[in-house]
Amino acid sequence: MDDLLTEEIRAVRDSIVRFMQTEVAPKMDAIEASGVFPRDLVRKCGEAGFYGAVFPEWVGGTGMGYLAAAVISEELARNDVRFAACNNQQGSTCPYSIYCAGTEEQVRKYVPNLLAGITIGMFSITESGGGSDAAGNMKTRAVRDGDVYRIDGSKMWASMSNETDVGVLFAKTDPDAGHRGITAFIVEPKKYPGFEARPIRTLGLSQALRTCAVFLDDFVVPVENRLGEEGEGFRIAMRTLQAGRITVAAKALGVARACMDEAVRYCNERMIRGSALGSYQMVQADIADMATNIEASRLMVYQAAKLMDEGRPSNRLSSMAKYHASQTAKHAADKAQQMFGGYGMALESRITFLRCYADMFFTGEGSANVQRILIAEDALGYKNADRHQGSTRFRDPAAERLRAAG
Numbered sequence: 001m002d003d004l005l006t007e008e009i010r011a012v013r014d015s016i017v018r019f020m021q022t023e024v025a026p027k028m029d030a031i032e033a034s035g036v037f038p039r040d041l042v043r044k045c046g047e048a049g050f051y052g053a054v055f056p057e058w059v060g061g062t063g064m065g066y067l068a069a070a071v072i073s074e075e076l077a078r079n080d081v082r083f084a085a086c087n088n089q090q091g092s093t094c095p096y097s098i099y100c101a102g103t104e105e106q107v108r109k110y111v112p113n114l115l116a117g118i119t120i121g122m123f124s125i126t127e128s129g130g131g132s133d134a135a136g137n138m139k140t141r142a143v144r145d146g147d148v149y150r151i152d153g154s155k156m157w158a159s160m161s162n163e164t165d166v167g168v169l170f171a172k173t174d175p176d177a178g179h180r181g182i183t184a185f186i187v188e189p190k191k192y193p194g195f196e197a198r199p200i201r202t203l204g205l206s207q208a209l210r211t212c213a214v215f216l217d218d219f220v221v222p223v224e225n226r227l228g229e230e231g232e233g234f235r236i237a238m239r240t241l242q243a244g245r246i247t248v249a250a251k252a253l254g255v256a257r258a259c260m261d262e263a264v265r266y267c268n269e270r271m272i273r274g275s276a277l278g279s280y281q282m283v284q285a286d287i288a289d290m291a292t293n294i295e296a297s298r299l300m301v302y303q304a305a306k307l308m309d310e311g312r313p314s315n316r317l318s319s320m321a322k323y324h325a326s327q328t329a330k331h332a333a334d335k336a337q338q339m340f341g342g343y344g345m346a347l348e349s350r351i352t353f354l355r356c357y358a359d360m361f362f363t364g365e366g367s368a369n370v371q372r373i374l375i376a377e378d379a380l381g382y383k384n385a386d387r388h389q390g391s392t393r394f395r396d397p398a399a400e401r402l403r404a405a406g
């Protein structure tokens with residue numbers, strides 16, 4: 001599988017492993033016990049360039065592309081998925097929407113600091129009415145009042161919003177216009193009153209890198225922080241989530257590989273009736289399924305990322321990759337937990353939180369069913385999954401990279 005990666009990408013992967021083993025692993029248990037967001041580590045991760053792979057150098061990125069971003073996400077999640085929980089807010093969804101739809105001034109003001117881990121990002125579209133139909137269920141209103149918008153309503157599952165310096169938040173400016181009434185805003189919760197983030201108590205997810213419910217009460221956003229035009233928010237969100245899907249798929253793959261690592265280690269250590277657990281053929285059957293699923297997911301994730309790097313239609317394959325990798329993670333976590341027996345239920349075991357993250361990836365950034373709908377409608381000929389390819393309205397990092405390469 002390494003043959004698919006350039007020497008440069010393999011070198012970045014090695015430096016992530018070193019970073020995770022030396023900087024993150026020794027501190028992560030204490031961070032979880034304290035519940036304090038690890039700003040210093042996020043900053044170090046940003047300084048090392050791990051959030052900037054997709055972005056060009058003029059915004060502080062490394063310009064390495066989507067395949068590199070996928071490998072980085074996979075390796076961060078494989079080493080500690082809890083620390084990788086802010087990956088998308090720093091290196092994908094939040095900076096991507098600003099880069100893609102922002103004015104040059106907005107891009108230069110906000111994107112470099114997010115990629116450098118100096119400011120903490122957020123991407124908030126989901127509301128309590130349901131995330132699968134985020135546009136249909138959006139009740140949050142933004143009303144223009146001279147030089148500012150005043151936002152009222154609430155958001156659900158806004159990850160890192162209790163730490164956010166700069167986020168992208170979606171609200172309706174025209175409630176009667178369906179998805180065409182949604183507008184995107186660059187928000188700065190620490191600068192203006194009326195933004196309250198309350199962490200949601202979750203099972204097995206990080207206690208330090210949290211996801212929250214957000215309450216917006218006359219929350220002010222200056223007009224110059226509107227992202228794109230009024231009514232353009234849904235297009236910005238869809239474009240961003242399409243790009244972000246690949247790193248979410250890669251993170252699910254990283255979780256599957258972490259489960260496999262744990263399972264293999266335990267199968268070789270644990271003795272049952274005088275023989276290693278791994279010597280029993282029913283266990284081997286599960287190991288074989290895990291290994292095969294992982295290789296298949298990896299091929300799909302890397303191929304989808306490669307298509308994106310080449311500026312070719314990739315939405316269909318990205319959805320398949322996300323669906324497959326999240327299933328692979330769920331299966332691997334389930335089987336690993338069985339192999340660990342009772343110890344797979346103990347909080348000391350990594351399997352307990354890996355399993356919760358596997359479940360999360362099945363739901364987050366387009367649930368498994370939502371991916372299946374897109375894949376099936378394409379297969380049945382109802383809707384081409386790649387129909388939105390080629391819009392020139394927004395900046396595109398892959399196109400910029402291809403242009404630079406001549």
Ligand SMILES: Cc1cc2nc3c(=O)[nH]c(=O)nc-3n(C[C@H](O)[C@H](O)[C@H](O)COP(=O)(O)OP(=O)(O)OC[C@H]3O[C@@H](n4cnc5c(N)ncnc54)[C@H](O)[C@@H]3O)c2cc1C
Nearest residue numbers: 123124125126130131132157158159211363364365367369
């Ligand atoms: C830990 C965590 C972090 C998150 N972080 C963020 C974030 O930072 N920003 C953000 O905006 N959101 C975030 N989310 C929200 C996430 O994107 C949503 O949970 C997801 O979109 C699904 O929405 P929902 O949970 O409201 O489920 P619903 O939309 O209510 O769906 C419930 C179930 O119905 C299924 N379903 C939906 N439609 C259909 C259909 N047509 N046919 C068959 N089945 C269907 C779904 O697959 C799902 O299983 C996060 C969620 C979690 C759990």
